[in-house]
Amino acid sequence: MVLKQIRDDYDAYVDAAFKVVPERPLRDHLQARAERAAAIVFDGAWPAVALFRLKRWLRERKLYALGWICDVISRTFWRVFIGHNVEAGPGLIIAHGHVVIDGKCKLGRDVQISPFVTIGLSNSARIGFSPYGPTIGNNVYIGTGAKVLGPVTVGDNVRIGANAVVIDDVPPDTTVVGAPARVVGPNPWTAGELAAFAPKKRRRRTQNNGASSTV
Numbered sequence: 001m002v003l004k005q006i007r008d009d010y011d012a013y014v015d016a017a018f019k020v021v022p023e024r025p026l027r028d029h030l031q032a033r034a035e036r037a038a039a040i041v042f043d044g045a046w047p048a049v050a051l052f053r054l055k056r057w058l059r060e061r062k063l064y065a066l067g068w069i070c071d072v073i074s075r076t077f078w079r080v081f082i083g084h085n086v087e088a089g090p091g092l093i094i095a096h097g098h099v100v101i102d103g104k105c106k107l108g109r110d111v112q113i114s115p116f117v118t119i120g121l122s123n124s125a126r127i128g129f130s131p132y133g134p135t136i137g138n139n140v141y142i143g144t145g146a147k148v149l150g151p152v153t154v155g156d157n158v159r160i161g162a163n164a165v166v167i168d169d170v171p172p173d174t175t176v177v178g179a180p181a182r183v184v185g186p187n188p189w190t191a192g193e194l195a196a197f198a199p200k201k202r203r204r205r206t207q208n209n210g211a212s213s214t215v
Protein backbone atom coordinates (compact mmCIF):
# COMPACT_ATOMS: atom_id res chain seq x y z
CA MET A 1 0.00 0.00 0.00
CA VAL A 2 2.59 2.58 1.07
CA LEU A 3 4.95 1.37 -1.66
CA LYS A 4 2.20 1.89 -4.24
CA GLN A 5 1.65 5.44 -2.99
CA ILE A 6 5.38 6.15 -3.22
CA ARG A 7 5.46 4.65 -6.70
CA ASP A 8 2.48 6.77 -7.80
CA ASP A 9 4.25 9.90 -6.59
CA TYR A 10 7.38 8.90 -8.49
CA ASP A 11 5.29 8.41 -11.65
CA ALA A 12 3.93 11.94 -11.21
CA TYR A 13 7.48 13.30 -11.01
CA VAL A 14 8.32 11.32 -14.16
CA ASP A 15 5.40 12.97 -15.97
CA ALA A 16 6.39 16.42 -14.71
CA ALA A 17 10.00 15.90 -15.81
CA PHE A 18 8.87 15.79 -19.48
CA LYS A 19 12.13 14.04 -20.29
CA VAL A 20 12.28 11.98 -23.45
CA VAL A 21 13.73 8.53 -22.77
CA PRO A 22 14.68 6.73 -25.99
CA GLU A 23 13.79 3.01 -26.11
CA ARG A 24 17.09 2.13 -27.77
CA PRO A 25 19.98 1.88 -27.95
CA LEU A 26 20.00 0.41 -24.47
CA ARG A 27 22.93 2.55 -23.35
CA ASP A 28 21.07 5.79 -24.14
CA HIS A 29 17.89 4.42 -22.58
CA LEU A 30 19.63 3.59 -19.30
CA GLN A 31 21.54 6.85 -19.24
CA ALA A 32 18.39 8.93 -19.78
CA ARG A 33 16.54 7.01 -17.05
CA ALA A 34 19.44 7.44 -14.62
CA GLU A 35 19.62 11.19 -15.33
CA ARG A 36 15.88 11.52 -14.81
CA ALA A 37 16.01 9.54 -11.54
CA ALA A 38 18.89 11.70 -10.26
CA ALA A 39 16.94 14.88 -11.06
CA ILE A 40 13.84 13.56 -9.30
CA VAL A 41 15.76 12.52 -6.20
CA PHE A 42 18.25 15.37 -5.82
CA ASP A 43 16.46 18.35 -7.40
CA GLY A 44 12.86 17.24 -7.19
CA ALA A 45 12.47 16.46 -3.47
CA TRP A 46 10.59 13.24 -4.22
CA PRO A 47 12.26 11.57 -1.22
CA ALA A 48 10.56 14.12 1.06
CA VAL A 49 7.16 13.05 -0.30
CA ALA A 50 8.14 9.38 0.11
CA LEU A 51 9.21 10.06 3.71
CA PHE A 52 5.83 11.69 4.39
CA ARG A 53 4.02 8.59 3.06
CA LEU A 54 6.28 6.38 5.15
CA LYS A 55 5.73 8.53 8.26
CA ARG A 56 1.95 8.20 7.95
CA TRP A 57 2.27 4.44 7.48
CA LEU A 58 4.53 4.14 10.53
CA ARG A 59 2.27 6.28 12.70
CA GLU A 60 -0.75 4.16 11.76
CA ARG A 61 1.23 1.29 13.31
CA LYS A 62 2.03 3.42 16.39
CA LEU A 63 5.72 3.57 15.46
CA TYR A 64 5.87 7.27 16.35
CA ALA A 65 9.62 7.47 16.95
CA LEU A 66 10.36 6.07 13.47
CA GLY A 67 7.85 8.54 12.02
CA TRP A 68 9.66 11.35 13.78
CA ILE A 69 12.97 10.18 12.26
CA CYS A 70 11.35 10.44 8.80
CA ASP A 71 10.44 14.05 9.67
CA VAL A 72 13.97 14.88 10.77
CA ILE A 73 15.49 13.48 7.57
CA SER A 74 12.94 15.31 5.41
CA ARG A 75 13.54 18.62 7.19
CA THR A 76 17.32 18.26 7.21
CA PHE A 77 17.86 17.40 3.56
CA TRP A 78 14.88 18.90 1.71
CA ARG A 79 13.51 21.47 4.20
CA VAL A 80 10.08 19.92 3.87
CA PHE A 81 7.72 19.48 6.81
CA ILE A 82 4.37 17.80 6.26
CA GLY A 83 2.30 17.28 9.41
CA HIS A 84 0.84 13.89 10.22
CA ASN A 85 -2.72 15.24 9.99
CA VAL A 86 -2.25 16.03 6.32
CA GLU A 87 -4.01 13.74 3.85
CA ALA A 88 -2.65 13.83 0.32
CA GLY A 89 -3.93 12.06 -2.78
CA PRO A 90 -1.64 10.27 -5.23
CA GLY A 91 0.76 12.13 -7.47
CA LEU A 92 1.93 14.75 -4.97
CA ILE A 93 4.87 16.76 -6.31
CA ILE A 94 6.99 19.03 -4.16
CA ALA A 95 9.45 20.69 -6.50
CA HIS A 96 12.83 21.51 -4.90
CA GLY A 97 11.73 21.47 -1.22
CA HIS A 98 11.35 24.32 1.31
CA VAL A 99 7.67 23.62 1.96
CA VAL A 100 5.52 23.50 5.11
CA ILE A 101 2.13 21.82 5.17
CA ASP A 102 0.51 21.55 8.58
CA GLY A 103 -2.85 21.34 10.31
CA LYS A 104 -5.73 19.14 9.25
CA CYS A 105 -5.34 19.63 5.53
CA LYS A 106 -6.55 17.62 2.55
CA LEU A 107 -4.78 17.62 -0.78
CA GLY A 108 -6.38 15.99 -3.81
CA ARG A 109 -4.58 14.02 -6.48
CA ASP A 110 -1.82 15.51 -8.63
CA VAL A 111 -1.12 18.58 -6.53
CA GLN A 112 2.12 20.33 -7.51
CA ILE A 113 3.82 22.56 -4.95
CA SER A 114 6.68 24.96 -5.73
CA PRO A 115 9.36 26.03 -3.24
CA PHE A 116 8.69 28.29 -0.23
CA VAL A 117 5.00 27.45 -0.08
CA THR A 118 3.12 27.27 3.22
CA ILE A 119 -0.20 25.48 3.55
CA GLY A 120 -1.59 25.64 7.04
CA LEU A 121 -3.67 27.26 9.74
CA SER A 122 -4.72 30.90 9.58
CA ASN A 123 -4.64 31.96 13.27
CA SER A 124 -7.15 34.55 12.11
CA ALA A 125 -9.33 36.55 14.51
CA ARG A 126 -12.00 36.62 11.77
CA ILE A 127 -12.63 32.87 11.97
CA GLY A 128 -11.21 32.14 15.45
CA PHE A 129 -8.81 29.31 16.12
CA SER A 130 -9.41 26.29 13.94
CA PRO A 131 -7.24 23.18 13.68
CA TYR A 132 -8.42 22.86 10.07
CA GLY A 133 -6.24 23.95 7.21
CA PRO A 134 -7.11 24.10 3.52
CA THR A 135 -8.88 21.50 1.43
CA ILE A 136 -7.20 21.51 -1.95
CA GLY A 137 -8.74 19.85 -5.00
CA ASN A 138 -7.26 17.73 -7.78
CA ASN A 139 -4.71 18.99 -10.28
CA VAL A 140 -3.83 22.16 -8.39
CA TYR A 141 -0.59 24.03 -9.10
CA ILE A 142 0.79 26.24 -6.31
CA GLY A 143 3.42 28.78 -7.39
CA THR A 144 6.54 29.63 -5.47
CA GLY A 145 6.14 31.52 -2.20
CA ALA A 146 2.35 31.16 -2.12
CA LYS A 147 0.49 30.75 1.17
CA VAL A 148 -2.82 28.93 1.52
CA LEU A 149 -4.17 29.56 4.99
CA GLY A 150 -7.13 28.46 7.07
CA PRO A 151 -10.12 26.22 6.37
CA VAL A 152 -10.52 27.37 2.76
CA THR A 153 -11.46 25.20 -0.19
CA VAL A 154 -9.44 25.37 -3.39
CA GLY A 155 -11.32 23.80 -6.30
CA ASP A 156 -10.04 21.34 -8.92
CA ASN A 157 -7.74 22.55 -11.74
CA VAL A 158 -6.65 25.76 -10.04
CA ARG A 159 -3.37 27.66 -10.54
CA ILE A 160 -2.19 29.74 -7.61
CA GLY A 161 0.35 32.40 -8.65
CA ALA A 162 3.74 33.04 -7.10
CA ASN A 163 3.49 34.79 -3.71
CA ALA A 164 -0.31 34.67 -3.65
CA VAL A 165 -1.96 34.60 -0.21
CA VAL A 166 -5.12 32.50 -0.37
CA ILE A 167 -7.46 33.17 2.56
CA ASP A 168 -10.81 32.64 0.81
CA ASP A 169 -12.30 29.79 -1.21
CA VAL A 170 -11.09 29.52 -4.81
CA PRO A 171 -13.51 28.34 -7.52
CA PRO A 172 -12.44 25.44 -9.76
CA ASP A 173 -10.70 25.94 -13.14
CA THR A 174 -9.32 29.38 -12.27
CA THR A 175 -6.00 31.20 -11.86
CA VAL A 176 -5.58 33.33 -8.73
CA VAL A 177 -2.83 35.81 -7.88
CA GLY A 178 -2.02 38.47 -5.29
CA ALA A 179 -2.47 39.05 -1.59
CA PRO A 180 -5.26 38.43 -0.82
CA ALA A 181 -5.59 36.16 -3.83
CA ARG A 182 -8.12 37.11 -6.52
CA VAL A 183 -9.24 35.37 -9.67
CA VAL A 184 -7.51 36.74 -12.80
CA GLY A 185 -8.81 34.21 -15.30
CA PRO A 186 -9.37 30.58 -16.13
CA ASN A 187 -6.71 27.90 -15.81
CA PRO A 188 -5.72 27.13 -19.41
CA TRP A 189 -4.10 23.85 -18.36
CA THR A 190 -7.13 21.62 -18.20
CA ALA A 191 -6.96 18.03 -17.06
CA GLY A 192 -7.56 16.78 -20.60
CA GLU A 193 -4.63 18.76 -22.00
CA LEU A 194 -2.31 17.49 -19.27
CA ALA A 195 -3.42 13.91 -19.87
CA ALA A 196 -2.11 14.17 -23.41
CA PHE A 197 1.43 14.54 -22.00
CA ALA A 198 1.18 11.67 -19.51
CA PRO A 199 2.94 8.43 -20.34
CA LYS A 200 0.60 5.60 -21.29
CA LYS A 201 1.35 3.64 -18.12
CA ARG A 202 0.24 6.43 -15.83
CA ARG A 203 -2.84 7.24 -17.87
CA ARG A 204 -3.86 3.60 -17.51
CA ARG A 205 -3.37 3.72 -13.75
CA THR A 206 -5.57 6.80 -13.38
CA GLN A 207 -8.27 5.38 -15.61
CA ASN A 208 -8.27 2.17 -13.59
CA ASN A 209 -8.64 4.18 -10.40
CA GLY A 210 -11.67 5.92 -11.86
CA ALA A 211 -10.21 9.34 -11.15
CA SER A 212 -12.52 12.24 -11.79
CA SER A 213 -9.90 14.59 -13.13
CA THR A 214 -6.25 15.21 -13.98
CA VAL A 215 -3.72 13.04 -15.70
Ligand SMILES: CC(C)(COP(=O)(O)OP(=O)(O)OC[C@H]1O[C@@H](n2cnc3c(N)ncnc32)[C@H](O)[C@@H]1OP(=O)(O)O)[C@@H](O)C(=O)NCCC(=O)NCCS
Pocket residue numbers: 095096114115142143144145159160161162163164175176177178184
Ligand atom coordinates in the same frame (compact mmCIF):
# COMPACT_ATOMS: atom_id res chain seq x y z
C1 LIG B 1 -0.06 32.85 -11.93
C2 LIG B 1 0.66 32.51 -13.22
C3 LIG B 1 0.65 31.00 -13.46
C4 LIG B 1 -0.12 33.26 -14.30
O1 LIG B 1 0.44 33.05 -15.55
P1 LIG B 1 -0.39 33.53 -16.88
O2 LIG B 1 -1.62 32.70 -17.05
O3 LIG B 1 0.58 33.55 -18.00
O4 LIG B 1 -0.92 34.96 -16.49
P2 LIG B 1 -0.39 36.40 -16.98
O5 LIG B 1 1.10 36.45 -16.90
O6 LIG B 1 -1.07 36.68 -18.28
O7 LIG B 1 -0.96 37.34 -15.86
C5 LIG B 1 -2.35 37.64 -15.70
C6 LIG B 1 -2.45 38.80 -14.73
O8 LIG B 1 -2.04 38.38 -13.43
C7 LIG B 1 -0.89 39.14 -12.99
N1 LIG B 1 0.01 38.19 -12.34
C8 LIG B 1 0.52 37.07 -12.86
N2 LIG B 1 1.23 36.41 -11.95
C9 LIG B 1 1.17 37.14 -10.83
C10 LIG B 1 1.71 36.96 -9.53
N3 LIG B 1 2.43 35.88 -9.21
N4 LIG B 1 1.42 37.89 -8.60
C11 LIG B 1 0.67 38.98 -8.90
N5 LIG B 1 0.13 39.19 -10.11
C12 LIG B 1 0.39 38.29 -11.05
C13 LIG B 1 -0.31 39.76 -14.26
O9 LIG B 1 0.37 40.94 -13.97
C14 LIG B 1 -1.56 39.97 -15.07
O10 LIG B 1 -2.20 41.11 -14.59
P3 LIG B 1 -2.93 42.15 -15.61
O11 LIG B 1 -3.98 41.34 -16.32
O12 LIG B 1 -3.48 43.21 -14.72
O13 LIG B 1 -1.85 42.60 -16.52
C15 LIG B 1 2.16 32.94 -13.18
O14 LIG B 1 2.29 34.32 -13.30
C16 LIG B 1 2.87 32.49 -11.90
O15 LIG B 1 2.84 33.15 -10.86
N6 LIG B 1 3.51 31.30 -11.98
C17 LIG B 1 4.21 30.71 -10.87
C18 LIG B 1 5.57 30.25 -11.35
C19 LIG B 1 6.32 29.56 -10.25
O16 LIG B 1 6.04 29.68 -9.10
N7 LIG B 1 7.32 28.81 -10.64
C20 LIG B 1 8.07 28.02 -9.69
C21 LIG B 1 9.43 27.72 -10.24
S1 LIG B 1 10.30 26.68 -9.16
